[in-house]
Amino acid sequence: MAGQELETRSNVDPADEPSAEWGWHGSFPNLVQVMGWAIVAILLLMLIGNHVGRVEDVWLVGLAAVIAGALVLDLRKRRTAWRR
Secondary structure, eight states: OTTOOOOOOOSSOTTTOGGGGGTOOOOOHHHHHHHHHHHHHHHHHTTSSOOSSSHHHHHHHHHHHHHHHHHHHHHHHHHHGGGO
């Protein structure tokens, strides 16, 4: 028994996921949330300035709202994923 080596195989094809070849296969969900909220804050901070028209403000608030909505949806999906 001592002479036999264990062979581990992954269910992930290295052709599909090159990182699976060296053992890493995953994502950074917490980093996505932190950076997403940082982007929302930066977009809202851009409202401070010498804007003559309000078109820029509409775009900044709209983009911040879309990103915030996507982040909230991601949190909700992640919290209810175990129920499926």
